Amino acid sequence: MTALALRHDGPGTVPVPGPRRRLIGLVVALVVLLLLLVLSVMIGSTAIAPSVVWDALFHPSADIDQFAIRDYRLPRTVAGLVVGAALGVSGALIQALTRNPLADPGILGLHAGASFAVTVAVGLLGVRDIGGYMWFAFAGALIVTLMVLALGATRQGQSPVVMVLAGVCIGAVLRGAGSALELTNPAAFDVMRAWNAGSIVARPLDLVWPIVPFLVVGLVLAVVVSGSLNAMALGDDLAAAQGVRLTRTRVLAIIALTLLAGGATAIAGPIGFVGLMVPHVARWIVGPNQRWIFAYSVLLAPILLLASDILGRVVMHPSEIPVGIVTAFVGAPVLIVLVRRKKASRL
Amino acid sequence: MTMTTLRRGTALAALLSATLVLSACGDNSGDGTGATTVQKRTVTAGNGAVEVPAEPQRIVTIGNTTLPLIDMGGKPVGVTEVGASDLGLIPAEQKATYEAATILGSSGDQVDMEKLAALKPDVILAQMPKSEFEGIEKQLASVAPTVFWGLDVEWKALAGGLAEAGNVTGGLSGQKAEFEKKIAKIKETYGKVIADTEFVNVDRWESSDPGTFSVADFGCVEIAQGDLGMNFPKAAAGADPLGWTALPFEQIAGLSKYDVITYPVDAEGKPKAPFAPVVETNTWKALPAVNSGRALGVFCPGNNSYGPVLRYLDSLDTALATLPAK
Numbered sequence: 001m002t003a004l005a006l007r008h009d010g011p012g013t014v015p016v017p018g019p020r021r022r023l024i025g026l027v028v029a030l031v032v033l034l035l036l037l038v039l040s041v042m043i044g045s046t047a048i049a050p051s052v053v054w055d056a057l058f059h060p061s062a063d064i065d066q067f068a069i070r071d072y073r074l075p076r077t078v079a080g081l082v083v084g085a086a087l088g089v090s091g092a093l094i095q096a097l098t099r100n101p102l103a104d105p106g107i108l109g110l111h112a113g114a115s116f117a118v119t120v121a122v123g124l125l126g127v128r129d130i131g132g133y134m135w136f137a138f139a140g141a142l143i144v145t146l147m148v149l150a151l152g153a154t155r156q157g158q159s160p161v162v163m164v165l166a167g168v169c170i171g172a173v174l175r176g177a178g179s180a181l182e183l184t185n186p187a188a189f190d191v192m193r194a195w196n197a198g199s200i201v202a203r204p205l206d207l208v209w210p211i212v213p214f215l216v217v218g219l220v221l222a223v224v225v226s227g228s229l230n231a232m233a234l235g236d237d238l239a240a241a242q243g244v245r246l247t248r249t250r251v252l253a254i255i256a257l258t259l260l261a262g263g264a265t266a267i268a269g270p271i272g273f274v275g276l277m278v279p280h281v282a283r284w285i286v287g288p289n290q291r292w293i294f295a296y297s298v299l300l301a302p303i304l305l306l307a308s309d310i311l312g313r314v315v316m317h318p319s320e321i322p323v324g325i326v327t328a329f330v331g332a333p334v335l336i337v338l339v340r341r342k343k344a345s346r347l
Numbered sequence: 348m349t350m351t352t353l354r355r356g357t358a359l360a361a362l363l364s365a366t367l368v369l370s371a372c373g374d375n376s377g378d379g380t381g382a383t384t385v386q387k388r389t390v391t392a393g394n395g396a397v398e399v400p401a402e403p404q405r406i407v408t409i410g411n412t413t414l415p416l417i418d419m420g421g422k423p424v425g426v427t428e429v430g431a432s433d434l435g436l437i438p439a440e441q442k443a444t445y446e447a448a449t450i451l452g453s454s455g456d457q458v459d460m461e462k463l464a465a466l467k468p469d470v471i472l473a474q475m476p477k478s479e480f481e482g483i484e485k486q487l488a489s490v491a492p493t494v495f496w497g498l499d500v501e502w503k504a505l506a507g508g509l510a511e512a513g514n515v516t517g518g519l520s521g522q523k524a525e526f527e528k529k530i531a532k533i534k535e536t537y538g539k540v541i542a543d544t545e546f547v548n549v550d551r552w553e554s555s556d557p558g559t560f561s562v563a564d565f566g567c568v569e570i571a572q573g574d575l576g577m578n579f580p581k582a583a584a585g586a587d588p589l590g591w592t593a594l595p596f597e598q599i600a601g602l603s604k605y606d607v608i609t610y611p612v613d614a615e616g617k618p619k620a621p622f623a624p625v626v627e628t629n630t631w632k633a634l635p636a637v638n639s640g641r642a643l644g645v646f647c648p649g650n651n652s653y654g655p656v657l658r659y660l661d662s663l664d665t666a667l668a669t670l671p672a673k
Contacts, residue, residue, distance in 0.1 A: 046597050064633040068597040071629055072558070128620075130557055186430070190554040201595065202558030202624075313595075320595050322556070 022286050029299040033081075036306040040077040041069060043310050045318055071204070079200040079208050080306040080323070083264045084274060086215045088301025089222050090260035091275025092282065092293045096229045097253050098160045104276040105261030107164055108254070111270035112171035112178070113144025114262065118195055119178040123188030131207050133191070134266045138211070141262030144170055149254055160250070198271035198324020200309060211263045218259030219298070225253045226290040233288055271324040273331030274301050280338050304330070385469075390512040393477070394484070394495040399470045399512050406513050407468040407491070410455035410475035411498075413448075415652035416509050417441045420518035425449045425466045427458060432553075436614065436648040436655070455479055464490050472512055474498065474505065502651040509652075522653030529660045530574050537667045546571075546579045547605040550590065551622040559593035560625050566590075567647035567659045568609070575663075599630040607670065608636045612644030612662075640671050 017025065042053055048065050055061065056069035087105070094103045105111070117140025121127040127136065147170055152163030182189045228249040231239040236246055261275065282296035308326035315321060386401040407425035408416050414437060416423060426448040434442055449466060452458040455475030460483075463471075471493040473480060480495050487493040494512045496505050510519035534541065548571075550563035564572075564581050565588050571577040582589045602608055610626070611619040618626045625631055636642045643666035649655030 044597055045595050046600060062629075062633060064600045064603065064630055067629040067633055068600055072595065072597045187553060193554070194556045197556075199557070201556070318595075318598060319593050320559075 017286065022292055025285055026295060026299065029296065029303065033299050033303050033306075036303055036310070037077055037081065040080060040306050040310055041073045043313060044068065044073055045313050045320055072201075075203055075205045075208065076200045076309065077306065078205060079203040079267055080309050081302045082208060082212060082215055083200060083268045083271065084302030084305035085298045086218065086260040086264035086301075087271060087274040087305070088278040088282075088297030088299075089219060089294050090257040090264070091277075091301075092279035092290065092297045093222055093225075093229075093253050093257040093260070094275070095279050096233065096290055096293075097250060097257070098164055099233070100164070101280065102276070103164070104272070105257055105265075106171070106270065106272070106275075108148050108167035108257075109144045109169075109171035109174065110141045110167075110258065110261050111265060112174040113140040113142075114138070114265040115192065115196065115270060116140055116174040116178040117143075119181050119188050119192055122191045123181045123185035126187075128187070128191070130202065133195075134207060134211075137269075138214075138262050138266035141265055142258055144174070145254060145258040145262070149251065163254075194322075195269045196324075197322040198269040198327070199322035200268050200305075201320065201322070203267055208267055211267055214259045214263045218256045218263065221252050221256035222260070222294055223291070225249050225256065226294055229253065229290045230288070233290075269324065271305070271327055273327045273335065274304055277331045277335045277338070278304060280335065284338065388511070390494050390508060392494045392508050392512070393497045393500065394480070394493070397492050397494050397512075399492045399494060402514050403470040403512075405466065405468045405470075407451065407463060407466060407471045409451070409458060409471060409473040409487075411651060412472040412474045412496075412505075412509055413445065414441070414649065414655075415506055416472060416513050416515065417444050418518075418652040418654035419506070419510055419513070419515040419522065421509075421513045421515045423448050423472075425451045425463060425468060427451055427455055428453045433649070438654075441654075456482065458483060458487075460486050460490070463487075470494065470512060472509060474500070502656070506652050519653070522657065525657055526653050526660070529657060529664070533575055533660065533664055533667070536664075540667060540670060541575060541577050544578065544606045545604075546577050546607045546609060547602055548579050548609045549602065549622075549625070550611050551619075551625055553621050555621060556593055557624075558596050560596065560599065560622075561590045561593060563590035564588050567645070567650045567656070567663075570650060570656055570659065571609075571663060596625070596628055596630065599625065599628060599634070603635055605636060606641060608634070608642040609645045609663075609666070610642060612646050614646055614648070616644055616646070618644065640669065643667070643669070 041057070042048075042050060046065075046068060048068060052063065052065045053069050055063070056066035057074070060066060060070065090105045091103075094105050094107065095101055097103075098107070100107075114137035117136040118133045121133040121136035127133045144167070148163050148167045151166035151170075152159055154162060178192070182192050228239070228244045231242045231244045232246065232249065240246060264271070278297050278301040279293055281300055282293045286292035286296055304327065305323060308330055309323040311330070312321035312323055312326040387398045388401045389396050389398050391397075406416065406421060406423045408421075408423045409427050413423060413426045413429055414433065418437075418441060422444050426445060428450055429445060434445065437445075449462065451462050451466075455473060456479040468491040471487050471491050473487065473493060474496040475498070477497045480497075484493070484495070494508070496508060500508075506519060506522075510516045548563050548568040549560055550566070551560045555561070562580055564579065568579055572579045572581065580589060611622050613619055617623075631637060634642065645659070645666050646662035647655075647659045650659065
């Protein structure tokens with residue numbers, strides 16, 4: 001029996017691997033992710049022997065090199081893992097929700113809301129510590145999403161098109177206001193320059209852990225709505241005929257993506273391309289089933305993020321390049337190649 | 348020629364001279380326009396030789412010239428904004444002088460030209476990036492003679508040029524003498540330490556990315572390096588300054604190879620706010636220099652005029668005195 005099935009979702013047909021191959025692919029992705037997790041702890045801008053890395057993790061002491069592993073590489077690896085997973089799934093969610101393969105969480109104004117909140121925190125309230133303005137970012141993302149949800153409500157329920165338009169408009173207004181504040185406030189300008197690059201450096205574990213529960217809730221909600229999103233891919237009428245509650249599904253999906261993308265942005269700042277590109281790759285591998293897309297995105301996005309971060313640590317030695325810049329460099333050409341493929345993933 | 352004729356001639360000459368002197372008193376312009384003749388002097392700076400009033404009364408400072416001029420006793424009537432952090436480091440009377448001046452803009456390239464012209468300055472002193480100056484050079488020169496220095500000018504040359512153009516050479520010479528004295532004293536007291544010690548100066552600024560620091564080779568450390576002969580890391584000739592490279596915190600461990608670390612502190616001796624995240628790291632606390640009392644906090648209120656440099660030397664002197672014997 002062949003492991004390939006045929007999918008009919010538009011002009012032409014795209015071979016989709018069967019469940020066994022999908023599972024094997026998932027295991028391969030998991031192995032690659034584990035390998036990158038190890039490499040992320042091993043590789044940095046300072047050469048540290050593998051034995052020291054091992055001791056730092058399993059026989060901790062006050063050795064100065066061990067601190068480099070425990071205080072810097074381990075936290076940024078954890079941050080890369082959770083931020084990547086959250087961005088990947090949130091990207092898949094927004095693309096499914098809007099049925100737009102070019103959508104990413106930023107299209108709902110999440111990044112603009114988070115950035116504006118950080119600008120206000122730094123520029124007007126004098127918050128200088130990332131542990132302080134991180135929560136402003138999260139709150140900014142949540143507030144903008146609530147506004148988008150409110151503006152997107154029509155008589156027929158939540159309209160994806162109206163929500164996207166509202167997100168784009170609110171994002172534009174907030175970006176303008178944020179820029180005005182940055183240009184008149186040197187402290188805000190300095191912080192936002194680094195923030196907007198997107199980085200997982202200097203994010204100690206005690207900053208990351210408080211965000212993780214929100215990400216877990218977001219992931220659970222994403223799994224909950226994945227079946228309904230599959231039905232909605234066939235069109236609202238067919239989905240409704242199958243018993244899908246459209247508005248409830250959309251609201252839950254937006255809450256999920258807000259928790260995921262808002263949490264990820266709060267930790268790392270706006271990181272582009274991951275949420276856009278990874279769901280494409282996942283769809284290309286597994287087809288249109290949202291459950292599989294989410295599962296693959298959870299693994300593939302941290303793979304991309306960690307690989308980009310490791311690359312950013314070594315290409316400009318002794319300095320480093322923020323991961324958000326590397327993902328843009330890596331992501332843009334890869335995405336172009338993907339969308340030019342004849343059998344590019346379709347929603 | 349008779350004596351009478353001579354006397355008459357002398358008397359006429361005297362009368363003419365007196366008339367000329369009196370008329371000169373009444374109209375110093377010499378051109379009959381009624382304008383005041385002002386004694387001039389020529390100052391050579393980054394924009395060439397500029398003729399400025401010998402005793403300027405209404406000085407405007409733009410860019411980095413404000414605090415150095417005030418430090419030497421100058422009282423500008425117009426200034427560009429100085430950051431709150433810099434203002435917090437200067438003596439109260441200098442701050443009062445700054446606050447009495449009209450603010451013309453947030454920086455050299457943001458000068459309000461109408462406001463500037465309304466001040467009727469007799470000289471403008473500017474230090475800023477050359478590219479920025481070139482954009483406003485003609486506008487400034489149309490208001491008053493403008494003396495410009497680029498950012499690459501050495502601080503002593505800037506202080507000397509400013510003193511000459513702003514007519515505050517008296518203040519400068521006293522500061523210079525004190526500077527030479529302090530340098531000689533430190534060299535004499537710590538000659539062996541200076542000769543045998545490998546120092547490194549680290550810093551971090553408000554603009555530094557989170558999780559990064561720099562091995563700084565500019566600022567006050569240039570004085571320790573150049574005037575005192577202390578051995579600090581330096582960029583290769585033609586290369587960018589070391590301080591421009593942001594190093595990730597995991598490279599703090601690399602400071603282990605140096606005998607003594609100097610780092611920035613405020614006037615109270617606490618690590619400067621942007622540098623505080625560095626001293627809070629476990630890696631910093633594990634450094635041999637830190638554990639053996641060889642990490643020295645040094646206060647640097649500024650490095651482009653003698654006043655702040657003297658305060659830096661005092662702080663360095665105090666810090667070196669705490670160094671334990673090797």
